């Protein structure tokens with residue numbers, strides 16, 4: 001079974017994006033199946049983060065279409081885009097916590113911004129999300145008092161506070177030691193199972209990909225090299241994928 005047989009939640013087609021004279025995307029096509037984990041791989045600077053931002057309409061492509069649940073983001077006005085963005089939660093690379101706010105206030109932040117919930121309702125949700133990511137008795141701590149892995153958990157609790165259908169993870173394991181990396185992989189895996197959401201994970205890490213990925217895509221030189229099931233990814237003869245998997249200097253991928 002290939003990716004085309006699955007229920008697709010996000011479809012990007014013919015995406016072109018430049019910043020000034022710098023061409024980042026030159027005809028990206030990408031399918032993201034619903035309620036599964038899709039990993040997006042690619043060398044540094046190939047525009048993976050830009051791709052993620054385009055999925056939720058934070059950056060618009062110069063050309064191409066982005067469908068979320070069949071609705072085309074590039075044809076939407078601001079109000080429609082705000083509505084679509086509510087389907088998404090994003091965990092940024094650095095977890096991007098507010099340093100001057102406690103853990104509790106960080107997770108409560110999107111609820112205060114986007115809902116009219118009363119304080120006792122907010123409290124219930126915050127405590128429930130913290131419990132879900134495996135954090136107890138830390139709600140009054142400040143981010144600076146937490147380890148890197150705990151901050152990722154708080155970032156994830158905040159990302160899921162509004163119960164998104166789609167969670168985007170921008171390089172969640174970069175800069176973490178192997179044990180912490182494993183912990184974050186498990187967290188992504190468990191969150192997907194527990195909440196039955198669609199997860200899109202940007203990664204450089206083949207071990208993580210093998211562990212959590214249901215589907216794998218690879219982006220290189222502004223184009224999609226592969227976008228398929230993990231099984232087909234492992235079996236492919238594509239020379240770009242093979243070079244990336246082997247970490248070799250030899251092959252079609254140019255190493256700067």
Ligand SMILES: Nc1ncnc2c1ncn2[C@@H]1O[C@H](COP(=O)(O)OP(=O)(O)OP(=O)(O)O)[C@@H](O)[C@H]1O
Pocket residue numbers: 019024042043044045046047048049050051
């Ligand atoms: N808002 C922006 N304005 C101008 N250039 C940008 C903007 N966002 C990204 N870029 C450029 O687009 C290119 C792709 O960036 P992006 O962060 O998406 O790469 P990436 O594949 O996620 O890289 P990495 O794996 O190193 O994080 C980079 O050269 C970056 O400088």
